[in-house]
Amino acid sequence: MASSATLMLHLTGQCNLECRHCYMDGSPRRREQLPFDWIEQALRAAPGLGIGSFFLTGGEPLLYSRFNDIAEVAAEVEGVAKTVCTNATIVRQRDADLLARLGFDVHVSIDGMPEYHDGFRGMDGAFRKSEHGVGLLVDAGVPVTITTTISRENFEQFDAIADWALAAGVKRLLVQPLLDLGRGASIRDQQLSTAQLNILIMQTSDLANASQGRITANIIGGSKRFLLAHPCAAYVCNGGGCHRGVSAEIKKVVVREDGTILPEATNLDHRYAIGNVADGPLGDQIKHYFSDGYAAFDRLCRATYDEFVPDWPDPIVPWDQLLAMRSRTEVSIGPLVDRGCGGKTTAPIWIRTDTHAPAGCGMASQPAA
Numbered sequence: 001m002a003s004s005a006t007l008m009l010h011l012t013g014q015c016n017l018e019c020r021h022c023y024m025d026g027s028p029r030r031r032e033q034l035p036f037d038w039i040e041q042a043l044r045a046a047p048g049l050g051i052g053s054f055f056l057t058g059g060e061p062l063l064y065s066r067f068n069d070i071a072e073v074a075a076e077v078e079g080v081a082k083t084v085c086t087n088a089t090i091v092r093q094r095d096a097d098l099l100a101r102l103g104f105d106v107h108v109s110i111d112g113m114p115e116y117h118d119g120f121r122g123m124d125g126a127f128r129k130s131e132h133g134v135g136l137l138v139d140a141g142v143p144v145t146i147t148t149t150i151s152r153e154n155f156e157q158f159d160a161i162a163d164w165a166l167a168a169g170v171k172r173l174l175v176q177p178l179l180d181l182g183r184g185a186s187i188r189d190q191q192l193s194t195a196q197l198n199i200l201i202m203q204t205s206d207l208a209n210a211s212q213g214r215i216t217a218n219i220i221g222g223s224k225r226f227l228l229a230h231p232c233a234a235y236v237c238n239g240g241g242c243h244r245g246v247s248a249e250i251k252k253v254v255v256r257e258d259g260t261i262l263p264e265a266t267n268l269d270h271r272y273a274i275g276n277v278a279d280g281p282l283g284d285q286i287k288h289y290f291s292d293g294y295a296a297f298d299r300l301c302r303a304t305y306d307e308f309v310p311d312w313p314d315p316i317v318p319w320d321q322l323l324a325m326r327s328r329t330e331v332s333i334g335p336l337v338d339r340g341c342g343g344k345t346t347a348p349i350w351i352r353t354d355t356h357a358p359a360g361c362g363m364a365s366q367p368a369a
């Protein structure tokens, strides 16, 4: 079994910031935390479940009461990539040293130059604090990715963000077009136009060349062209025709700060939950889900795909946003449709594809922090 699924742990809902777009409503007032013992067991069981990467996120994961212990446990699990998603405002030297020693990557969210960033993130001085944290991480040898949410408000700041990231010694930029999720719903009128999205795609793809390879950049979201050619990247293939020999799959397991375990998308309606941490070990719940619950999620994915993807007006499809929104409506239960993209049926397998690469702080594809 390929070890390529992702386990995304929203360790806490608490955050020292209160960003305008946060898709999981992180705030200083939140207090939920995942139970340490359950997380430890899930991390250690992960390779046997086909999980090949961990994302420790929040809220702000560094506010989790036993963050260092969780990081140590994660580091003991061999053959799994480990990433922390943080706003980096409270990163200290000892945090940078710990994450360097344990082999973590770190994703840090920066949305613009200081004045804009501080206003968007709800804290005066947030940019400079994050900049300091990024400096500590880079100097300690931690691979840092900057994740940036782009809306109509900061669309013109993309080049400045890229220049700043280059100067900071960052190797990668992940660009998330603003999504209509969580608090982002309150600023949905700031979502990019199709023309702006096309320009952003060009800017992103040009960045590696312009920087002579010193930084790479990717937009988060599903390429419509790819999704049309490979619908199995957007929903769970039925195996009646998958070229990968997959009958059922979960590419990403999301554990919310309240203990709810979800397939694929952080903002999915909890009717489609795999379970809850209170109900037992992760492996048992996954096994149960494939026999009772997965079919409903599969139908949700198909209904969402059919409803939105073929006529989506933009080249990038905000799949997680669409799936989450569709999950809040009733889904008609019809027969499964074989789209005939391949061959054979096998047992369930977990596979992650790059079209669902987890993103950063408060961003939907992925983890918040």
Ligand code: SF4
Pocket (backbone or CB within 6 Å): 015, 016, 017, 018, 019, 021, 022, 023, 024, 025, 026, 027, 058, 059, 060, 087, 109, 361, 362, 363, 368, 369
């Ligand atoms: S987006 Fe990240 S930093 Fe901002 S409130 Fe949400 S969790 Fe905190």
